[in-house]
Amino acid sequence: xxxxxxxxxxxxxxxxxxxxxxxxxxxxxxxxxxxxxxxxxxxxxxxxxxxxxxxxxxxxxxxxxxxxxxxxxxxxxxxxxxxxxxxxxxxxxxxxxxxxxxxxxxxxxxxxxxxxxxxxxxxxxxxxxxxxxxxxxxxxxxxxxxxxxxxxxxxxxxxxxxxxxxxxxxxxxxxxxxxxxxxxxxxxxxxxxxxxxxxxxxxxxxxxxxxxxxxxxxxxxxxxxxxxxxxxxxxxxxxxxxxxxxxxxxxxxxxxxxxxxxxxxxxxxxxxxxxxxxxxxxxxxxxxxxxxxxxxxxxxxxxxxxxxxxxxxxxxxxxxxxxxxxxxxxxxxxxxxxxxxxxxxxxxxxx
Amino acid sequence: xxxxxxxxxxxxxxxxxxxxxxxxxxxxxxxxxxxxxxxxxxxxxxxxxxxxxxxxxxxxxxxxxxxxxxxxxxxxxxxxxxxxxxxxxxxxxxxxxxxxxxxxxxxxxxxxxxxxxxxxxxxxxxxxxxxxxxxxxxxxxxxxxxxxxxxxxxxxxxxxxxxxxxxxxxxxxxxxxxxxxxxxxxxxxxxxxxxxxxxxxxxxxxxxxxxxxxxxxxxxxxxxxxxxxxxxxxxxxxxxxxxxxxxxxxxxxxxxxxxxxxxxxxxxxxxxxxxxxxxxxxxxxxxxxxxxxxxxxxxxxxxxxxxxxxxxxxxxxxxxxxxxxxxxxxxxxxxxxxxxxxxxxxxxxxxxxxxxxxxxxxxxxxxxxxxx
Numbered sequence: 172x173x174x175x176x177x178x179x180x181x182x183x184x185x186x187x188x189x190x191x192x193x194x195x196x197x198x199x200x201x202x203x204x205x206x207x208x209x210x211x212x213x214x215x216x217x218x219x220x221x222x223x224x225x226x227x228x229x230x231x232x233x234x235x236x237x238x239x240x241x242x243x244x245x246x247x248x249x250x251x252x253x254x255x256x257x258x259x260x261x262x263x264x265x266x267x268x269x270x271x272x273x274x275x276x277x278x279x280x281x282x283x284x285x286x287x288x289x290x291x292x293x294x295x296x297x298x299x300x301x302x303x304x305x306x307x308x309x310x311x312x313x314x315x316x317x318x319x320x321x322x323x324x325x326x327x328x329x330x331x332x333x334x335x336x337x338x339x340x341x342x343x344x345x346x347x348x349x350x351x352x353x354x355x356x357x358x359x360x361x362x363x364x365x366x367x368x369x370x371x372x373x374x375x376x377x378x379x380x381x382x383x384x385x386x387x388x389x390x391x392x393x394x395x396x397x398x399x400x401x402x403x404x405x406x407x408x409x410x411x412x413x414x415x416x417x418x419x420x421x422x423x424x425x426x427x428x429x430x431x432x433x434x435x436x437x438x439x440x441x442x443x444x445x446x447x448x449x450x451x452x453x454x455x456x457x458x459x460x461x462x463x464x465x466x467x468x469x470x471x472x473x474x475x476x477x478x479x480x481x482x483x484x485x486x487x488x489x490x491x492x493x494x495x496x497x498x499x500x501x502x503x504x505x506x507x508x509x510x511x512x513x514x515x516x517x518x519x520x521x522x
Numbered sequence: 523x524x525x526x527x528x529x530x531x532x533x534x535x536x537x538x539x540x541x542x543x544x545x546x547x548x549x550x551x552x553x554x555x556x557x558x559x560x561x562x563x564x565x566x567x568x569x570x571x572x573x574x575x576x577x578x579x580x581x582x583x584x585x586x587x588x589x590x591x592x593x594x595x596x597x598x599x600x601x602x603x604x605x606x607x608x609x610x611x612x613x614x615x616x617x618x619x620x621x622x623x624x625x626x627x628x629x630x631x632x633x634x635x636x637x638x639x640x641x642x643x644x645x646x647x648x649x650x651x652x653x654x655x656x657x658x659x660x661x662x663x664x665x666x667x668x669x670x671x672x673x674x675x676x677x678x679x680x681x682x683x684x685x686x687x688x689x690x691x692x693x694x695x696x697x698x699x700x701x702x703x704x705x706x707x708x709x710x711x712x713x714x715x716x717x718x719x720x721x722x723x724x725x726x727x728x729x730x731x732x733x734x735x736x737x738x739x740x741x742x743x744x745x746x747x748x749x750x751x752x753x754x755x756x757x758x759x760x761x762x763x764x765x766x767x768x769x770x771x772x773x774x775x776x777x778x779x780x781x782x783x784x785x786x787x788x789x790x791x792x793x794x795x796x797x798x799x800x801x802x803x804x805x806x807x808x809x810x811x812x813x814x815x816x817x818x819x820x821x822x823x824x825x826x827x828x829x830x831x832x833x834x835x836x837x838x839x840x841x842x843x844x845x846x847x848x849x850x851x852x853x854x855x856x857x858x859x860x861x862x863x864x865x866x867x868x869x870x871x872x873x874x875x876x877x878x879x880x881x882x883x884x885x886x887x888x889x890x891x892x893x894x
Contacts, residue, residue, distance in 0.1 A: 252560030479615035
């Protein structure tokens with residue numbers, strides 16, 4: 172018998188020993204970062220970068236497959252006991268010797284996870300991880316000239332690139348309200364001093380917003396440069412128009428951090444994505460009734476919110492708990508009780 | 523249905539006001555749920571797993587009597603924790619708000635022969651929605667006992683003290699059979715329904731796994747301690763079954779707990795639903811350890827009012843709920859475990875014999891309220 176077959180047999184036996192739990196339920200108690208476990212990481216340090224940004228050092232579990240410079244990772248953080256998932260760019264170089272990764276987080280107003288990570292999290296905390304993802308990365312063949320166009324926390328994926336791969340001719344235009352708001356400012360100026368980077372800072376609090384039409388004044392040869400741009404929607408939309416207007420859109424790579432803009436209101440268009448049905452719902456009718464009315468096969472139980480027999484994934488949008496008025500927004504893994512939830516804006520129910 | 527309706531003095535407005543006050547208690551806990559609660563359930567789960575592992579480890583040497591005693595005691599406690607404070611409450615969705623897929627009502631499975639899915643249907647849905655409604659809530663006597671004067675007597679009930687005792691000893695099997703509605707489904711035609719057969723197969727699989735683990739694999743792993751480990755796991759299951767049966771009997775069977783007629787729940791308002799939960803449940807008083815070992819089902823009244831609030835919050839909720847009982851002059855049925863167990867068993871014995879129907883039929887106050 173091969174060793175794989177032996178191992179799988181031994182594992183089956185172990186499962187019989189631990190039923191109805193799995194051996195991993197016990198192993199997780201002692202070794203949550205081991206190979207074969209669900210991917211997690213342990214926060215080892217939190218270094219402040221600016222007044223509202225910090226770099227979080229994470230030791231990923233053994234199953235971490237490694238990232239490409241510019242990629243992001245989804246992180247599941249328990250905030251006030253509730254697991255919330257967010258995506259953050261990886262700012263550490265790919266060849267970091269100790270196997271740790273870093274993400275750099277800017278606390279946004281009312282941001283539950285970002286404020287928690289920047290201001291409250293402590294070393295030793297376990298977080299859930301996904302494998303790195305995203306195609307905002309450098310190409311295998313080195314471009315001769317590079318432009319990084321960033322604003323605010325849009326600097327984070329680019330910092331991952333700068334730390335990872337050096338180029339002969341790199342220009343960076345970075346926008347932030349004031350000098351002290353520039354994340355990684357010391358390190359960026361260090362690169363400038365070493366003549367590895369030419370940097371233009373645009374301080375929007377004093378200089379006003381960057382007018383992309385006048386980019387040529389800052390970077391005369393921008394159209395010849397392979398460009399990576401990351402920042403708020405407005406900047407990226409303007410950049411895409413500008414590059415397309417000059418017929419060089421293939422040189423522009425953008426990364427959008429979609430701030431989750433969920434329109435909440437009273438009622439909305441409900442999509443039952445598994446069935447492919449869409450109906451209008453008001454803000455007072457339980458989604459269970461809405462679905463049944465539309466002929467969707469909905470699981471149901473007590474119809475009063477106590478038996479949890481109707482829980483269903485909420486894939487997009489927001490719903491309101493009819494008992495408490497509490498709004499739940501869609502996130503991966505979020506389940507809602509359809510019998511006591513009504514549409515709070517357009518939403519997508521996996522039924 | 524006692525001769526005197528203990529809620530007859532309440533007006534419809536009062537009942538709705540009571541409902542609003544209970545909703546406010548619920549909202550307060552929900553707004554305050556957070557990190558401490560999450561840490562609590564994680565801690566309990568971790569302690570339970572370590573205790574079970576350690577006890578099973580000790581039982582590998584159960585041929586030595588002290589090891590047998592320690593291992594059996596530990597395993598009994600671990601099994602009780604798994605079923606009560608963890609399993610029952612997780613399966614109620616009390617911890618779903620954490621959004622941890624590993625501690626969630628849709629993924630949890632427990633050390634019990636009734637598969638979680640089937641138990642959730644018969645318990646969360648049928649029992650908690652129709653609490654103590656004769657003919658709708660089969661938890662009233664589990665279909666094998668008569669627990670109210672108004673239920674029809676049958677000579678079969680003469681044996682109910684014995685049925686109840688056997689049910690206590692093999693409670694998890696009783697629950698599995700109950701969740702399957704075995705009595706009803708064994709009739710010829712229903713037996714062949716594919717839906718019932720699928721559910722019966724699921725129970726069969728669960729029983730096979732549990733039995734294999736407890737009575738074959740762990741004894742085999744113990745080598746020379748085979749027989750003593752077998753005896754230990756059997757004992758632990760017996761202890762767990764008798765304990766959970768006793769706790770659960772105390773929830774709805776002691777004297778003073780009301781049962782309701784089927785027609786009384788038609789068109790029930792939120793306030794009336796709450797009132798039925800209040801009058802249909804009974805608590806057990808005692809120490810914190812006692813509450814913990816019952817999975818906080820000692821706070822049965824609070825659990826029935828708010829089945830999805832985290833169990834570690836029932837104690838603080840109980841203070842406010844009890845104040846409402848006093849305010850509305852209702853009887854809060856509670857007492858120490860021995861008293862409640864005796865009371866429930868007393869009823870089992872008493873109702874094994876036929877009784878005369880009460881002369882004055884209770885007026886159904888809900889019907890009156892609607893008319894008024």
